[in-house]
Amino acid sequence: MTATTGARTATATGTFTPQPGAAPLTRMIAAQTVLETRMLLRNGEQLLLTIVIPALLLVVFSAAPIVTTGAGKRVDFLAPGLLALAVMSTAFTGQAIATGFERRYGVLKRLGASPLPRWALMTAKTGSVLVTEVLQVALLTVIALALGWSPHGNATSVALLLVLGTAAFSGLGLLMAGTLKAEATLAAANLVFLLLLVGGGVIVPLSTFPHGVATALHMLPISALAEGLREVLQHGAGMPWGDLGILAVWAVLGLTAAGRFFRWE
Amino acid sequence: MQSTPAVEVTGLVKRYGAKTAVNGLDLSVPRGCVAAVLGPNGAGKTTTVETCEGYRRPDAGHVRVLGLDPVAEAASLRPRIGVMLQSGGIYPGARAAEMLRHTAKLHREPLDANALIERLGLGSCGRIPYRRLSGGQPQRPALAMAIIGRPELVFLDEPTAGLDPQARRATWDLVRELRADGATVVLTTHFMDEAEKLADTVVIIDGGKVIAHGAPEELARGGAKDTLRFSGRPGLDLASLLKALPADTAAAELTPGSYWVKGKVDPQMLATVTSWCAQHSVMPDRIAVERRTLEDVFLELTGKELRS
Ligand SMILES: Nc1ncnc2c1ncn2[C@@H]1O[C@H](COP(=O)(O)OP(=O)(O)OP(=O)(O)O)[C@@H](O)[C@H]1O
Ligand SMILES: [Mg+2]
Numbered sequence: 246m247t248a249t250t251g252a253r254t255a256t257a258t259g260t261f262t263p264q265p266g267a268a269p270l271t272r273m274i275a276a277q278t279v280l281e282t283r284m285l286l287r288n289g290e291q292l293l294l295t296i297v298i299p300a301l302l303l304v305v306f307s308a309a310p311i312v313t314t315g316a317g318k319r320v321d322f323l324a325p326g327l328l329a330l331a332v333m334s335t336a337f338t339g340q341a342i343a344t345g346f347e348r349r350y351g352v353l354k355r356l357g358a359s360p361l362p363r364w365a366l367m368t369a370k371t372g373s374v375l376v377t378e379v380l381q382v383a384l385l386t387v388i389a390l391a392l393g394w395s396p397h398g399n400a401t402s403v404a405l406l407l408v409l410g411t412a413a414f415s416g417l418g419l420l421m422a423g424t425l426k427a428e429a430t431l432a433a434a435n436l437v438f439l440l441l442l443v444g445g446g447v448i449v450p451l452s453t454f455p456h457g458v459a460t461a462l463h464m465l466p467i468s469a470l471a472e473g474l475r476e477v478l479q480h481g482a483g484m485p486w487g488d489l490g491i492l493a494v495w496a497v498l499g500l501t502a503a504g505r506f507f508r509w510e
Numbered sequence: 511m512q513s514t515p516a517v518e519v520t521g522l523v524k525r526y527g528a529k530t531a532v533n534g535l536d537l538s539v540p541r542g543c544v545a546a547v548l549g550p551n552g553a554g555k556t557t558t559v560e561t562c563e564g565y566r567r568p569d570a571g572h573v574r575v576l577g578l579d580p581v582a583e584a585a586s587l588r589p590r591i592g593v594m595l596q597s598g599g600i601y602p603g604a605r606a607a608e609m610l611r612h613t614a615k616l617h618r619e620p621l622d623a624n625a626l627i628e629r630l631g632l633g634s635c636g637r638i639p640y641r642r643l644s645g646g647q648p649q650r651p652a653l654a655m656a657i658i659g660r661p662e663l664v665f666l667d668e669p670t671a672g673l674d675p676q677a678r679r680a681t682w683d684l685v686r687e688l689r690a691d692g693a694t695v696v697l698t699t700h701f702m703d704e705a706e707k708l709a710d711t712v713v714i715i716d717g718g719k720v721i722a723h724g725a726p727e728e729l730a731r732g733g734a735k736d737t738l739r740f741s742g743r744p745g746l747d748l749a750s751l752l753k754a755l756p757a758d759t760a761a762a763e764l765t766p767g768s769y770w771v772k773g774k775v776d777p778q779m780l781a782t783v784t785s786w787c788a789q790h791s792v793m794p795d796r797i798a799v800e801r802r803t804l805e806d807v808f809l810e811l812t813g814k815e816l817r818s
Contacts (some may be wrong), residue, residue: 259691263662265620267589276615284603351598358593358615
């Protein structure tokens with residue numbers, strides 16, 4: 246391979262004359278992130294799950310006293326919970342279902358033979374999850390502010406919570422997608438979403454449950470994220486270390502298990 | 511570097527649990543060739559090809575693709591090969607043209623995606639997502655994706671399965687052009703005529719082993735007998751003809767006035783038969799030479815029964 250580009254083009258005349266090579270990594274990752282995001286935003290069920298449901302819940306439960314949310318404005322309690330739900334819907338439910346079907350349709354397998362390294366594919370997937378989350382957070386924030394939300398606290402804590410929450414849910418979602426059949430992932434991911442929506446302190450305060458149950462439920466990643474965000478945004482806390490710790494443990498467990506058990510075919 | 515074969519497989523063994531899918535297989539594909547891998551369902555074609563692509567780790571044997579170990583040196587190999595899986599490989603929600611344009615972005619000097627879209631009629635799939643394409647339609651974007659990166663070596667696993675005749679021909683033309691421009695192509699197929707028309711070298715595998723290989727015409731000849739047919743006056747004495755021909759030749763009158771001669775059909779044999787006819791004042795009508803086709807060879811080797 247000592248021939249210069251000039252020499253090669255001089256001898257190469259055909260359309261299909263081999264000139265193989267990978268694109269620069271940054272270009273590959275950018276292209277893959279764009280494609281993943283486009284696939285996600287094109288999918289009607291995904292949009293329902295990630296955009297419509299959290300927004301609708303925020304509006305409905307803020308408007309009417311359906312659940313007892315404790316002292317203060319209902320929206321101040323609900324907005325952090327629905328931000329947590331938005332993260333779960335994208336990083337866990339949406340990502341698990343999409344990746345499960347990509348595995349089933351041989352997309353992951355085919356990409357495995359492309360110049361894109363696997364870690365770069367995973368980076369792109371994370372990128373598209375983050376892009377979606379930014380859209381979700383923006384939308385929910387606008388709605389919540391319109392409903393009279395007055396958030397407190399510091400942005401760094403919030404960002405840290407969101408990032409660790411995303412890592413925890415991604416690990417669990419990918420673990421599911423990489424080990425179960427696509428149909429099983431579809432069913433299980435939706436079921437988990439529903440159960441955690443009800444029992445994870447998103448719109449129903451954990452204090453509604455008996456004390457022991459509430460303590461156990463608080464160990465769930467969704468509760469840790471919702472409560473952590475609430476500590477900061479509703480009560481103006483600094484760093485909610487306990488909740489961050491719970492999320493970090495889930496992130497390490499989930500990502501390690503996904504890395505270990507994920508099957509590409 | 512160019513002198514090493516594009517694909518070099520020796521003694522490949524691949525098991526799935528207790529099932530041995532490939533059992534001591536040898537395969538060598540020179541650069542710039544089109545190689546066709548034939549074999550009944552479950553013969554081990556996909557397993558062999560996917561081992562070369564780096565998807566499977568051999569249980570035994572030696573695999574080198576473009577001089578590289580496909581598993582250990584996957585990172586260097588992958589940008590240089592093009593892969594079309596037997597099925598799938600495209601996002602269920604993606605459109606054909608979109609997926610191709612995306613694949614182009616993963617390569618350094620890709621082909622012009624629009625030209626390829628035009629050529630393979632991918633535009634006609636329009637805005638239909640991949641999961642709703644019919645029958646053979648998904649094959650086309652998958653084929654295009656395999657070649658868009660200008661690979662040195664292309665693996666196509668049943669590229670024409672389910673295609674209509676026009677699309678099959680378009681695929682053949684593409685494969686021929688790839689070869690003409692210096693790429694190597696390894697394809698699997700169930701179509702004998704496809705292998706015969708397209709391939710420089712054919713490998714027939716069954717039960718995970720190579721049972722025949724060679725150039726398609728060589729294989730079809732394969733030392734086996736061809737048939738010469740002719741018509742003439744009924745009741746000719748064939749014994750005198752057989753005396754003039756090599757010992758392993760056979761001849762018979764099938765129906766009155768209709769004869770066949772089975773043996774090595776070459777210009778010498780044809781001359782012997784026609785001069786024998788002249789001696790007997792017979793005008794041989796409808797002389798026809800019947801060559802074995804690759805399909806005959808395939809069925810002889812693998813049996814005519816349906817496999818369970
Ligand atoms: N992942 C797998 N797990 C278990 N067995 C497998 C697997 N893949 C293939 N096999 C078995 O290995 C054998 C060879 O399969 P392979 O797919 O290589 O055949 P093939 O020649 O490509 O067949 P076809 O013409 O149907 O595509 C078959 O008996 C098949 O059932
Ligand atoms: Mg196969």
